[in-house]
Structure formats: structure tokens, C-alpha cells
Amino acid sequence: MQKIWYGILFIFIISISIFSYGIKSSLIITESWPRDKITNSKEQPYSLTEDTIKVIQNKDQISILVLGDSLARGTGDETGYGFTGHFANYLEQNTNKKVNVIKAAINGQLSSELLSQINQQNVSQLVKNSDVIIISTGGNDILKNFHSVESINETLFYEVEDRYLKNLTSILNNINSINPNAYMIFLGLYNPLDLNKIKKQHLNLLLEWNYKTKLLVESYQNSTFIPSYDLFKYNRDKYISIDDIHPNSKGYKAIADRIIKIIGNILTKK
Numbered sequence: 001m002q003k004i005w006y007g008i009l010f011i012f013i014i015s016i017s018i019f020s021y022g023i024k025s026s027l028i029i030t031e032s033w034p035r036d037k038i039t040n041s042k043e044q045p046y047s048l049t050e051d052t053i054k055v056i057q058n059k060d061q062i063s064i065l066v067l068g069d070s071l072a073r074g075t076g077d078e079t080g081y082g083f084t085g086h087f088a089n090y091l092e093q094n095t096n097k098k099v100n101v102i103k104a105a106i107n108g109q110l111s112s113e114l115l116s117q118i119n120q121q122n123v124s125q126l127v128k129n130s131d132v133i134i135i136s137t138g139g140n141d142i143l144k145n146f147h148s149v150e151s152i153n154e155t156l157f158y159e160v161e162d163r164y165l166k167n168l169t170s171i172l173n174n175i176n177s178i179n180p181n182a183y184m185i186f187l188g189l190y191n192p193l194d195l196n197k198i199k200k201q202h203l204n205l206l207l208e209w210n211y212k213t214k215l216l217v218e219s220y221q222n223s224t225f226i227p228s229y230d231l232f233k234y235n236r237d238k239y240i241s242i243d244d245i246h247p248n249s250k251g252y253k254a255i256a257d258r259i260i261k262i263i264g265n266i267l268t269k270k
Contacts, residue, residue, distance in 0.1 A: 061098040062091055062267075065126050068114060068136035071187065072105035076246025084134060086256030094268040102126055110144065111137045111167035118174050127178045132267070135171070136187040138164055138213065152202060161209055165216060172220050183267070184223040185259060188213060190232040192245050226259055 066072045066084050074082020088099040104123055106113070114137050117123050127133065141164045146152055175184060188210045191203065207229070214225040231254045232239055232247075239251030247255065 059097070059131065061100055062095065062132065063130045064088060064091075064099060064101045064132045064134065065130035066101065066103045066105050066134045067117070067123075068105045068134075068187075069109045069140055070105070070107040070246065071139070072134065072136040073103060073107060074252060075107060076241035076243055077249045077252045078241070079249045081249065081252060083252045083256040083259065086253055087134075087259050090256070090260050090264060091267060094264070102130075105136070108140055109137065110140050111164050111171070112141075115167050115171050115174070118171060118178075124178055127175055127182065130179065130182050132183045132185065133175060133179075134185045134187070137168070137171075138209070139189060152205075154205070157205060161212070165212060168213065168216060172217070172223065176220060176222075180222075182222065183263075184217070184220065185263070186213070186217045186223065186225050187255065188225060188227045188229060190228040192232065192236070192240050224263055226255070226262060228255055228258065231255065231258065 064084065064087075070076075072082075072084075074080065074084065079085075084101050084103070088101050091097070092099045104117070104126060106117070109117070114135075118127060141160055142157075145156060145160050172184065175182060189206060191206060210227065210229060214227075217223050217225040232251065235251075235254070239247055239254055241248040241251070
């Protein structure tokens with residue numbers, strides 16, 4: 001029965017809540033670690049300012065803040081690392097600095113709730129003190145409105161997308177206002193389900209969502225959109241966890257490797 005339920009879940013779910021939905025306060029855990037247009041784009045996928053490079057290079061440690069949903073928390077990774085653990089280890093090994101990871105992500109969180117969270121004083125202070133901010137949000141916005149592929153209404157979908165993009169604009173504006181030197185990394189959505197069970201028009205909606213998000217994110221200096229769709233398109237059986245939605249340890253490692261490939265050398269000045 002569980003397999004059937006996951007099989008009808010809307011294709012864009014990347015962050016289903018495994019705890020009770022509607023958590024109002026931020027859960028913060030501190031850890032120290034010893035359309036194909038996107039994937040085929042020839043654009044430079046980052047614009048890192050010299051001021052940010054200097055800030056990171058001149059500090060004794062690198063502080064990473066992780067915001068958003070269950071993907072940001074690493075749900076589904078049997079090792080508990082998530083992509084942030086692998087990324088933090090890379091920075092630590094290649095900068096000889098201590099890397100501090102703060103996970104303020106919440107399972108089931110909507111983009112509107114992330115916007116409210118950033119405005120909380122304690123989270124705002126974390127943003128101010130962070131060198132790198134990693135964000136995953138948007139999947140639950142879709143989940144809230146569509147519970148199966150059959151329930152997709154394109155008019156409603158575009159309304160959901162429009163609200164999400166407005167929320168994301170405010171999120172990025174607020175972060176940039178609080179800490180203009182923070183480097184922001186935003187994770188794109190992927191399809192966790194079998195391609196043979198998904199209609200082409202539904203996949204196109206996902207690709208359009210990702211493309212619009214990419215255009216918005218990369219209109220900000222110090223911001224990078226990290227595509228993940230292609231990673232899971234060709235490696236679903238290897239990268240999806242037993243819940244049929246979230247990445248497993250190999251999937252999170254693949255996301256981390258993608259982040260490192262795109263911006264690792266910039267942050268470590270190799």
C-alpha cells in the first residue's frame with residue numbers, strides 16, 4: 001500500500017515531511033565536521049565577488065547555514081551526512097579551516113514559512129554570521145496543493161509557482177540585506193519517480209519551475225543554482241532512498257559532488 005501511495009505522489013515532491021507538519025519554531029542543530037536548458041547551459045553558474053572571497057579566506061573558520069526543507073536536513077541518508085556533511089568535509093580538507101554547519105531546516109517547510117523563519121531574530125543572526133548559506137525549498141509548496149499526478153491543474157500550478165517565486169525573491173532579498181557577503185547556494189528540484197510513469201507535460205512543468213528558479217537565483221551576486229534533475233534522471237535506482245522520495249547516501253553524495261564541481265575551487269581558491 002505504501003508503494004502505491006508513493007507512486008501517485010506528485011512528481012515534484014522532494015521534501016515530504018516525516019514528522020508532524022506545521023512546526024512553528026526553528027529546529028537548529030549545530031554540527032562540526034573534522035528544462036535541459038539548465039544542465040546544458042554554457043553560462044558561468046556563479047558570480048562570486050572578491051569581497052566574499054576575502055571574507056571567507058581571512059576567517060579562522062567557515063560557517064555554513066542550511067535552510068529549507070527535509071532535503072536540506074538530509075532526510076533519507078542512512079549515514080546521516082546529507083550533502084552538507086560531504087561539502088563541509090571538502091572545504092575543511094581543502095582550506096585547513098574548521099567548518100561549522102548549522103542546520104536550521106525543517107521537514108515539510110513551505111517557502112512562505114522559510115520567509116517567516118528568516119525574519120526571526122535568532123535565525124536572522126545566524127544569517128548575519130554565515131559565510132555560506134545553502135537553501136532547499138519549493139517542493140512542499142507543490143505538495144500542499146497537489147497530492148497526485150491526476151490532480152494537476154496547470155492554472156493552479158502556475159499560481160502556486162508565482163507565489164513561490166515571490167516568496168523566494170523576498171527570501172533572497174532579506175538574506176542579501178542582512179549579509180551581502182554571504183554566498184548562497186540553491187538546490188533545484190528533481191523527479192524521484194520512474195520516468196515511465198510520468199507524462200511529458202508534467203516533467204515539462206518541473207523543468208520550467210527549475211528554469212525560472214535558476215534565472216531568479218542567479219540574478220543575485222554571490223548566488224548559485226545547483227541543478228539536480230539530471231543526476232536523478234539517470235540514476236534513480238542508485239540514488240533514491242527506501243522511502244522512494246528522498247535521496248539515499250549515494251544521492252546526497254552526488255549532490256555534494258555537483259556543488260563542489262561548480263563552486264568548490266572558487267571557495268578554496270584553487
